[in-house]
Amino acid sequence: MPQTHRSTAAGLSRRALGAAVAAGVGLAALGAPALAADDPLKVGFIYVGPVGDFGWSYQHDQGRQAIEAEFGDRVETTYVESVPEGADAERVLTQLAAGGHDLIFATSFGFMNATLKVARRYPDVVFEHATGYKRADNVSTYAARFYEGRYVIGVIAGLMTETDTIGYVGAVPIPEVVRGINAFTQGLRSVNPDATVKVIWVNSWYDPGKEREAAETLVAQGADILTQHTDSPAPVQVAAEKGIYAFGQATDMRQFGPDAHLTAIVDDWSGYYVARTRAVMEGTWESTDTWGGLASGMVAISDYNDALPADVIEAAEAARTAIEAGELHPLAGPLKNQAGEVMIPEGEAPSDEQLLSMDWFVEGVQGQVPK
Known part of the structure; x- marks a missing residue:
């Protein structure tokens, strides 16, 4: 009603x-x-x-x-x-x-x-x-x-991971979600070229059961940090239970895992x-x-966890500031897909049209975009 x-x-x-x-x-x-x-x-x-x-x-x-x-x-x-x-x-x-x-x-x-x-x-x-x-x-x-914020948290993940494996719970494979995964991966590999992102799709925006199952599977596959483009706090709760780190989605989710929650992208x-x-x-x-985006205030980064070292916060803030100033595009070239093909040439940034139709993963992502 x-x-x-x-x-x-x-x-x-x-x-x-x-x-x-x-x-x-x-x-x-x-x-x-x-x-x-x-x-x-x-x-x-x-x-x-x-x-x-x-x-x-x-x-x-x-x-x-x-x-x-x-x-x-x-x-x-x-x-x-x-x-x-x-x-x-x-x-x-x-x-x-x-x-x-x-x-x-x-x-x-x-x-x-x-x-x-x-x-x-x-x-x-x-x-x-x-x-x-x-x-x-x-x-x-x-x-x-949102992809601007995801680049920033990718930088944090790259500096905090010990296994070089990040778990990503994906909602529905539309370009908005795909480009967010790609931007996160670019931020991750900008500071840690050996790190990879494992993606599991739940094909739902909100399904706490499926989100929990996906998060637990990713942890079992070696992920020591979880992130998500789904709407429940289940992945953060799983991270808290497993003693690893996570990022919140859309809002500050720290209440669901104060020690695990590194920060969140806030809409x-x-x-x-x-x-x-x-x-x-x-x-x-x-x-x-x-x-x-970040410069407009429609995307924000929530308070950082006290567990984050000063140099990690400094790197994240440098990325955020550069994006806000228009000095850094999270998906600037050279940008290659999983097959190694150049999709965005060096020195270029993708157009909004390219961003809005993005249906491919960058290098460093493990998983596929369902067609």
Whole structure:
């Protein structure tokens, strides 16, 4: 059932606005009149996992709560969690649109076609789709350059591993996940050329049982550090139980393994969500495509574990700073695939088009991208 909320605070913070501007949010006029002052904007969210996953959906819900904190009783927010990608997504999106929602955030790649289909039927409703690439007059897309953060944690892994084997729990083999594995591997091998990454796919964004099984298998195969592009804290918990290290996903997961958790890539949607909600309120929303990274604040690195030596933190911060300054591209050439073929020539960086279609692994990855 949809969960509906009203809030009490108001005002747009400088941090939220700054993050949105840095991420490239467009504010040209859509042509719609501004919302009446006494009429709360209804904002809906649809999540692929439970808000208690402490990963992807949890972090998007933090963004929903940021909207409430910024606008108070000027907004009414609704969320529907654990919605499968496909027909169920279309049904839920239709319910939200028909239920009077003015702005709807569809927060998973697999919601893309359902979002476009429902948007065509409700042209007066504004839709925002996370990580997709299909837009319309009333549909924007937005994502974060998670691969930038994965390069940074790859550097940490390369300096901390003793077995030179890193375990990677992969969710669904779409380009977003593949390029993240590749960027992690590039960061890893930039400081430890002998290290390799073993990948096990679970073919799900959130399945604690499968994630745990994959993590345990990777440890049995010699991995002494685990990382993940899945949404439950199960891999971090396995690392804690096995006495090894791990990285959190989407949010700071240290509570699930304080000694094991080295750091996490944190997805911060709050600035974007607040700015886009404000644009709809003011009648200035337009369809845009936003892809922000470390420099924009949409991707962040959580606090480092005290177990990390100073030189490891220094190396990680040097990589993060260089990426933010545009001096380092995590997937710059020469970049070779597993067969040794040059995919990105030396001195070049991949285009966004190449990144968005990446379906191959770099050297140093053990495993295959399912076709």
